Amino acid sequence: MPPIHSTYRLQLHPGFTFDDAIATLDYLRDLGISHVYCSPYLQAAPGSTHGYDVVDYRRVNPELGGDEARARFVAKLDEFGMGQILDIVPNHMAIGRHNAWWWDTLENGALSRYAPYFDIDWNPPEERLRNKILLPLLGDHYGRVLAAGELKLERDRGAFVVRYFDRVFPVAPESIAPLLARAADRSGSTELGFLADSLARLPATIESDWPSLLAHDRNKEVIRRLLGDLVERTPPLAAAVDTVVAETNANADELDALLSRQNYRLSRWRTAERELVYRRFFDINTLVGVRMEDERVFEDAHRLVFTWIRRRELDGLRVDHPDGLRDPAQYFRRLRRAAPDAWIVAEKILQPDEQLPLSWNIAGTTGYDFLNLAGGLFVDPRGEAPLNELYRDVTGEPVDFALVAREKKNQVLRDILGSDLNRLTGIFLQICEEHREERDYTRHEIHEAIRELIAAFPVYRTYIRAAAGELSDSDREYITRAIAASKPARPDLEERLFDFLAEVLLLRATGNLESEFVMRFQQVTAATMAKGVEDTAFYSYLRLVSLNEVGGDPARFGVSVDAFHHACAAAQELQPRTMLATSTHDTKRSEDARIRIGMLSEIYPAWAEAVRRWTAANAGSRSSDMPDRKTEYLIYQTLVGAWPISKERLFEYTRKAVREAKERTTWIAPNAPYEEALENFITSILNDSAFIADLEKFLDPLLPPARATSLALTLLKLTAPGIPDIYQGTELWDLSLVDPDNRRPVDFAGRRRLLASLDKICPDQILARAAEGLPKLWTLRQSLRTRASHPASFGAESTYQPLWASGPKASHVVAFLRGPDILTAVPRLLASRGEWDGTILEIPEGHWRNQLTGELLESGKTELATLFAQFPVALLARESA
Secondary structure, rough: OOOOOOOEEEEEEEEHHHHHHHHHHHHHHHOOOEEEOOOOEEOOOOOOOOOOOOEEEEEHHHOOOHHHHHHHHHHHHHHOOOEEEEEEOEEEEOOOOOOOHHHHHHHHHHHHHOOEEEEEEOOOOOOOOOEEEEEEEOOHHHHHHHHHHOEEEEEOOEEEEEEOOEEEEEOOOHHHHHHHHHHHHOOOHHHHHHHHHHHOOOOOOOOHHHHHHHHHHHHHHHHHOOOOOOOHHHHHHHHHHHHHHHHHOOHHHHHHHHHHHHEEEEEHHHHHHOOOOOOOOOEEEEEEEEEEOOHHHHHHHHHHHHHHHHHOOEEEEEOOOOOOOOOHHHHHHHHHHOOOOOOOEEEOOOOOOOOHHHOOOOOOOOOOOHHHHHHHOOHHHHHHHHHHHHHHHHOOOOOOHHHHHHHHHHHHHOOOOOHHHHHHHHHHHHHHHHOOOOOOOOOHHHHHHHHHHHOOOOOOOOOEEEOEOOHHHHHHHHHHHHHHHHHHHHOOHHHHHHHHHHHHHOOOOOOOOHHHHHHHHHHHHHHHHHHHHHHHHHHHHOOOOOHHHOOOOOOOOOOOHHHHHHHHHHHHOEEEOOOOOOOOOOEEOOOHHHHHHHHHHHOHHHHHHHHHHHHOOHHOOOOEEEOOOOHHHHHHHHHHHHHHOOHHHHHHHHHHHHHHHHOOOOOOOOHHHHHHHHHHHHHHHHHHHHHHHHHHHHHHHHHHHHHHHHHHHHHHHHHOOOOEEEEEEOOOOOOOOOOOOOOOOHHHHHHHHHEEEEEEEOHHHHHHHHHHHHHHHHHHHHHHHHHHHHHHHHOOEEEEEEEOOOOOHHHHEEEEEEEOOEEEEEEEEEEHOOEEEEEEEEEEEEEEEEEEOOEEHHHHHHHEEHHHHOOOOOEEEOOOO
């Protein structure tokens, strides 16, 4: 296993397969990457562009080239001395025919050997849903869809399915017995009659032990195979069966009766808002929660991945959305036991000052905490008050993000996570029934109290293990804070109800129902934070959108140098191999776009003047107050971050943003007039040459300091404690927006040519070609080479020592030592810095070589004007005596 000192994320999909990835490896090797970090590539739903909709954990996605192409990829990595990290998705799978486990569960219901694999409530409060899976996949009410003839029974050899346009659903084998019996009577076929009787005799209930489940499956498959063979070799029998199928389709009552005998209930898509009986990935009905807490499920889902790890074809794993799991600590213990030497990081979104549970025994997170920490260095806190005033003046919106976040969490609990909230309500209602002092609380009161408590929750979730009685001090603190915030928000509810909720969550009231409530409550708070804050509030609260990033807090206006050093020192001590990210496939904006927007905090007078000028100039492009002022303000910030940008990209991004905000339009109910006005506004202003000239005049003086700041952020990521990750394409300037904008094809051929050119030119020439992105590529390559040549300075046993500048502009530099022989120094807040005015940095004893310029520097006091004279950032390595 090659040492992991850097990763490069590749997004695999049918348009970029293993063979395409192979073609990039020589470039990535020459860049200095040690490990390719692949998006999920187990078999996903057909046509998947991202791989997070896994349908089979046991196979490689054939659309990426399958096993053979993956083997070629692994062989080429080995040839180049590189390794591989894989993104895995344990929390959920995609439903549908291609998921054999799900298909079998739909067909056989609770009798399926795979029924325990999915997080399904087989015994919900509603009698009509018991022992059925509600499938909210119809475009209209079930009765209307049935009457319109949009549901059809079809035969596929010896099996039967129900088709709804491009979706198909299995038919329980015993439910088809009456139809086959009718065909047998008409045809006089004793063989067909025997098979119909055999299907009818399949047991409606069986023991849940594994041998009984296997026997049931064996008998069912034998009958199905015999039926398929019979009708294939006997055309008259096939015709008789197909005639009965056609008669059933022509009779809505008969088809309805058949559908009522299935283990699922088809319904209008909006029923998912209140009545879904399976846990989803957030609000996506086609992604079902997987019960990784079941050891058999865990083993079946990871068998192939563990095989690759044993073969040393994988060096590490990135675990997607562990907060969705019932028991993340248990999951990571099992993962570590099976892969003791693997580098494991979790997509855990930490709130500021929240710590990753050390009990997980993993390397760290996927780097969003570092992204927000380092990015905050380049936001000027002096701009907060003026930007608050501008935001209020231009939009009329509140500047208190906490209020917006709480409102949006309440909104998603009402509108899209209602079924999850109802499930919690039902469990807690049963708990109250078992405590006579609490039995008189109504369902509505309980529902409202739980909703308010979740909305007030300060972090994604707690990690209580109820059955084991494990409750950390931090978990206790988060629950106590949420309870305290909930009570005054709902004076109409008794405080005792909140107190009883606290007793259950803090394990003071215990029992099976109480444990179930605690474990599910934690999963729902995580989904609520993700949907309410990340995917709603971040698109609604638009004061300075560079702060609206995954894992960030838009109310946290900047990060001090001292806070940065403190966090890095802690990382070196506790998680020296955590991942460091600045752009990912999930970020709202690329690192370079965020840097540009963040610099508005430094030039707030010019920004305020420009916004007011543009608002007045573009008033004629608005139609009946559409788009609203807040969205217009978002557009101007986006233009600063992403210019030059096409009309199409800007509109697609802005439409997604306003739909996510869920105010003027939504994904569920698009507001066509509003979206048309939005598109017309964008087209109009981008066709206005005077506006474009003014925009570019505003941007011109911003670009040089923005590029230098991007280099500073890049160098921090490459030298701070942890493993730096480079998202595909971001080795050059990248001004991408949220997906799908950030998943556009990468020009690797062009990057290969630029990389090759670096050996033929000097730093001055590199800076002269700044528009091509060469300074960033140079910084990245030289830093990666330095990491490879000084592994001890960046390893787990190294050290992190802050260095402090002195002089009038000392607050404008971040500097530190890694080990005894690597020194990083970068400038910050460049737009407002002016000249260095004699500010100095004390370089430790020794002779130091600047890895970015080749200069030799001696120890002692060095003026920053000199240190940054030839290149905007400095990476020094101590030379041997």
